[in-house]
Amino acid sequence: GAGVSQTPSNKVTEKGKYVELRCDPISGHTALYWYRQSLGQGPEFLIYFQGTGAADDSGLPNDRFFAVRPEGSVSTLKIQRTERGDSAVYLCASSFSAGAGELFFGEGSRLTVL
């Protein structure tokens, strides 16, 4: 596609539920990133992929968070046993290659945990 596509754009869930957020990067981009942004804060790094493998997952806050990119294109961020503190906008970005230039961001998925 022309840009980074994220679905859903909004997700409301109850505490304890499981959530999946999807990201479709720009065609040809090998690096894919997940960030989380809370109100009034800068984006907080979670994980990035170079191809199919997670190159750096040091930003994942705990083992409830997991991300995959099985075919080196679309990625899914998975959150188990959601907590109210997980409420944020989850941003996905892609770039031609890791460390090779600017990241292009999607519109984000707003997650609200009640």
Place this chain on the structure above:
Amino acid sequence: ELKVEQNPLFLSMQEGKNYTIYCNYSTTSDRLYWYRQDPGKSLESLFVLLSNGAVKQEGRLMASLDTKARLSTLHITAAVHDLSATYFCAVDITGALNFGKGTSLLVTP
């Protein structure tokens, strides 16, 4: 741990005035980025600075990078209302960008 600090965090300025936003970072890097974010929107890339002494300009905005001082500046010339937004700097040392907290800019008549 890399720290990226921006100041000011909030800035209200009159149209027509000039001002500079500062971005300091704690670990050596020669890759620095500036992004703009409008309320409720995603991040839009403004500048990519990839070497010491790099300077880039686009319209009323000019960005520079001093890697020795670990400092980047975003200079606003003759501000207009359309520049009201939040501006983030971000530093790359591991392949992923580390963002500052952002500078929320409001340009008033």
